[in-house]
Amino acid sequence: MGKEGSLKDVLEFHRQLTVVDCHCDTILEAAKGRGKLRKASETGHVDIKRMQEGGVGVQFFAAFIETTYKPFSSLTRALRLIDTFYTEVDSCGDVLAQGQNMRQIRNDLKAGRMIAVLGIEGGEALNGDLQVLRTIYRLGVRFLGLTWNQRNQLADGVGESITGGGLTNFGHEVVREMNSLGMIIDLAHISEAGFWDTLEISRHPVIVSHANCYELCNHPRNLNDDQIKALAEKRGVLGLSFVPEFLGLEIASLDGFLDHVDHVAGLVGTETIAIGSDFDGIDQTPVGLDDSRCYPRITAGLLERGYTENEIRGIMGENVLRLMDKVFRE
Ligand SMILES: [Zn+2]
Numbered sequence: 001m002g003k004e005g006s007l008k009d010v011l012e013f014h015r016q017l018t019v020v021d022c023h024c025d026t027i028l029e030a031a032k033g034r035g036k037l038r039k040a041s042e043t044g045h046v047d048i049k050r051m052q053e054g055g056v057g058v059q060f061f062a063a064f065i066e067t068t069y070k071p072f073s074s075l076t077r078a079l080r081l082i083d084t085f086y087t088e089v090d091s092c093g094d095v096l097a098q099g100q101n102m103r104q105i106r107n108d109l110k111a112g113r114m115i116a117v118l119g120i121e122g123g124e125a126l127n128g129d130l131q132v133l134r135t136i137y138r139l140g141v142r143f144l145g146l147t148w149n150q151r152n153q154l155a156d157g158v159g160e161s162i163t164g165g166g167l168t169n170f171g172h173e174v175v176r177e178m179n180s181l182g183m184i185i186d187l188a189h190i191s192e193a194g195f196w197d198t199l200e201i202s203r204h205p206v207i208v209s210h211a212n213c214y215e216l217c218n219h220p221r222n223l224n225d226d227q228i229k230a231l232a233e234k235r236g237v238l239g240l241s242f243v244p245e246f247l248g249l250e251i252a253s254l255d256g257f258l259d260h261v262d263h264v265a266g267l268v269g270t271e272t273i274a275i276g277s278d279f280d281g282i283d284q285t286p287v288g289l290d291d292s293r294c295y296p297r298i299t300a301g302l303l304e305r306g307y308t309e310n311e312i313r314g315i316m317g318e319n320v321l322r323l324m325d326k327v328f329r330e
Pocket residue numbers: 121188189210281
């Protein structure tokens with residue numbers, strides 16, 4: 001396709017991609033009784049109909065442990081959100097399948113079903129216990145954000161960076177156990193020291209599911225260039241988010257998002273780049289990135305900026321699928 005492919009060509013190309021979104025908070029919306037996947041609604045950002053319109057292939061769903069439940073009710077809260085996830089996925093069984101292993105995921109994608117990957121955002125949910133980690137793996141949890149912004153039993157979150165604290169002993173054990181289970185380690189929200197500790201000891205590549213570039217926007221949740229380079233060296237991926245505060249413009253927009261893509265591409269190439277919308281976790285969305293219907297616009301924007309079809313396939317999803325191939329046991 002030429003650089004100025006017609007809209008029809010762009011949509012045709014987009015339809016052939018596997019779009020992967022590394023982060024949304026839709027389980028929380030569902031737990032409140034809003035934004036249920038099945039019923040298309042005007043509120044929220046993610047539902048089946050809009051995912052289909054946007055050509056989503058794989059959606060990561062994070063069970064975010066809210067502060068009010070920490071620390072003592074974190075595990076119960078996580079289990080309840082897992083139940084919510086199952087209720088949602090079960091109600092959409094004809095078009096949506098839970099992603100458990102790569103063979104099944106590829107088969108379901110081939111059969112035209114979308115994939116829901118379950119994860120937890122906040123290692124508090126482990127209650128300091130590796131047996132809980134192994135059990136939630138059996139419950140279908142395939143990624144874990146080691147921390148949110150606070151400190152927990154695993155590490156300091158980014159909100160505690162002043163302490164210089166990284167992984168705890170238990171955090172080390174969790175990383176090793178996640179490596180042997182074949183679970184994806186998510187380093188969004190962790191302190192910088194925790195980021196470096198994990199990168200050093202993890203045998204598998206990791207993801208940073210929703211963050212952006214510090215060089216373009218000095219927000220503590222964003223990764224500096226050294227972190228992006230190290231992530232790339234370890235074959236990890238950065239899910240560039242749509243969070244207006246992380247994009248760093250007065251009016252966040254698709255163009256501003258693409259600037260972050262350009263920055264990472266210029267630094268380490270495109271293989272480290274993924275998308276991590278943070279849909280249903282943000283109140284404001286960038287202009288042009290309003291909900292799950294937005295992905296063809298990103299594809300079009302990438303074509304306009306001169307990325308090759310192969311690079312775009314990677315950015316839109318294949319880079320994450322490649323990481324899943326490495327991390328998941330089967
Ligand atoms: Zn988050």
